[in-house]
Amino acid sequence: MDLKEIQNLIKFVAKSGASEVKLEMDDIKITIRTGSENDTTIVQQVPMQAAPVMQQQAPAQQAAPMHEAPSGTAAPAATEDSKYITIKSPIIGTFYRKPSPDKPVFVEVGTEIKEGDVLCVIEAMKLFNEIESEISGKIVKVLVDDSSPVEFDQPLFLVDPS
Template sequence: MDIKEIQNLIKFVAKSGASEVKLEMDDIKITIKTGSDDKGESTTYVQQIPMGQAHVAQAPAPVAAPIVASAPAADENSKYITIKSPIIGTFYRKPSPDKPMFVEVGTSIKEGDVLCVIEAMKLFNEIESEVSGKIVKILVDDSSPVEFDQPLFLVDPS
């Protein structure tokens, strides 16, 4: 199951109104719990079970769908959109060490453009833009660890 399928599952569960969904397959367990308040937030835990060691529990890694959210209400940043990390892992600004950066400050982007990759459990996940605009600020250094929902980029949508 790849990150896109997990994100689609999270969106589906959030829209369905279910409070909790558990999915277990051969090598993966997913639990999605939606918030009981009116925010519509959801929490997802993905747990991979090593082959042949199904009885050993690993710490679940939180993963969730929202990649784009409104910027904080700070005066100077209120007109920008914040693109946040959908997963925890290591943030990379380029596809490989010998390739150019995906985006720089001032780069115009459109929906579907790859902004960066985040390595999680030896898988490189391309993070695509869900908005069009211009990169105003890059908030994370290359090769840095990132947390779920950590701001990565500020985008001016105008």
């Protein structure tokens, strides 16, 4: 596991809202704990020489995303909620627009949806959860790329209810 992968893991955990994540691989043991909103402690135990370098760089990279996440997600949601209804993720996981790689997407921009229609699938802990629409309308915008990680309450689709 290289430094880039560790930094991506730290960013994902910080955005997910999880209070603690432990990862153990062959010779690497990582524990990421989040306390208050801006306080994150990272403990890594690696029996290799590169461990001190990783411990110093990873917390420095973590400080910036914690401050950026709230401001980046609040502004677009406030401006577009006035015209459209936002469908948000009910769980943390990986967002998929298709039921499987060889199948067509569930919905496209311009698709008319009704209550109960499946909009996407979110994979969480090896389970694929179908996300159904709670409203009727027309898909105006897909806000998440296929195969992207999503967090709880993250906007997924904008729907025109008229």
